[in-house]
Amino acid sequence: MTSTWSRKLIASAAAALATIVVGYLGVMFVTFVGYQFAGTIFAQASPYFFESTIITFFLVLILGVLGLFRFRLLALLGGAALAIIGALLGLIVQVATTGQAIDGTVLASIFATLVSLNLVFVVVIALSAAFIGYPVYRLVIRTQASVLAEDRRVALVRMPASNLAEGIVTHLDRTPIDSELADQQWDGYVAAFDAAGWETKEVAWAEQLADSVFIEDAVIVFGDLAVVTRPGAESRRPETVAAETTARELGLQIRRIEGEGTLEGGDVLQVGDTVFVGRSGRTNAEGVRQLRGILAPLGLDVVAVPVTKALHLKSTVTALPDGTVLVHPDLVDDASFFGRHLVVPEREGVAVVALSDDTVLISAAAPQTAALLEDRGYTVVQVDISEFEKLEGCVTCLSVRIR
Structure with missing residues (x-):
């Protein structure tokens, strides 16, 4: 018998994946439009958002199991908070891999991105969590319940x-x-x-x-x-x-x-x-x-x-x-x-x-x-x-x- 926790894990994984995929595509689209449809922006933007996207996926997955997708508003607000954390950690990882010391000046510049490029990331991920992840979670939970009912x-x-x-x-x-x-x-x-x-x-x-x-x-x-x-x-x-x-x-x-x-x-x-x-x-x-x-x-x-x-x-x-x-x-x-x-x-x-x-x-x-x-x-x-x-x-x- 599938346990409640495993059902939540499966549903959360599906919701997190849907949130991140749609969110990532949304971020790339907004960036593409913002840079006046310059095709070269994809090569620059993809690496910039990659670490942040991966980290946010795992954060959404974990919080999904703990109840992030119980309500749409919770998914919206929680998605925004997790996207902020994911964006900051993603940039810290990028800086750390270059060997540069992470001092106060670097941290200040990282936080400053939350009112510039990463603001788009946060908004799009939050909306994706509420309007994509939330319904996907509910659909998967209901589907699992129906399968169990037939058994x-x-x-x-x-x-x-x-x-x-x-x-x-x-x-x-x-x-x-x-x-x-x-x-x-x-x-x-x-x-x-x-x-x-x-x-x-x-x-x-x-x-x-x-x-x-x-x-x-x-x-x-x-x-x-x-x-x-x-x-x-x-x-x-x-x-x-x-x-x-x-x-x-x-x-x-x-x-x-x-x-x-x-x-x-x-x-x-x-x-x-x-x-x-x-x-x-x-x-x-x-x-x-x-x-x-x-x-x-x-x-x-x-x-x-x-x-x-x-x-x-x-x-x-x-x-x-x-x-x-x-x-x-x-x-x-x-x-x-x-x-x-x-x-x-x-x-x-x-x-x-x-x-x-x-x-x-x-x-x-x-x-x-x-x-x-x-x-x-x-x-x-x-x-x-x-x-x-x-x-x-x-x-x-x-x-x-x-x-």
């Missing part, structure tokens, strides 16, 4: 606790839970993944953690990165320990939501390069901020969404494999916020799990929605999860897909 299909699941009936209920009235039926329904849910060609991996059973069956809230996976959450309900925080252990066993890189941040996986919905995060009663602003910082290097944009009518965001919206977001008018205030969307007839129909590009898993409580999706060319697998729905669960809550 594995693992679903993490967790057997219902003995005290499942004591699970937290927030937006629904508590109703009796048939634990034996819940176990049967969980078996049917897992069997649906097996039948669709997924490998199911059980997280260690937590007999007395009532809500632990809702494994989605404990860990969120993006490619080969697992974000261990910090549930908003304190009683649920012990659930993350075994989830993290399993993620490590699968070779995933680990990041955590820490400190005062709270975040539950049911509030996180990825649609393409956008990650919608519900600002619910379980996920706070600090949790959103931390997740934004974790995902920015992967080229993913985090967008906070208010959630007031259900426990989690994915109890109100999910997305089909083609990116169409499913909504129900009783659960969202403004469906246009999500862009391309489809209104479904049942509240339970907003939650789907993509088993493949053309197959989705949906609750048996949403037969009209199932028919609607079939009419749009999807194969729909229906599972009965009524006992979990009594605890505000849905089909997404019971698994974590690694793909």
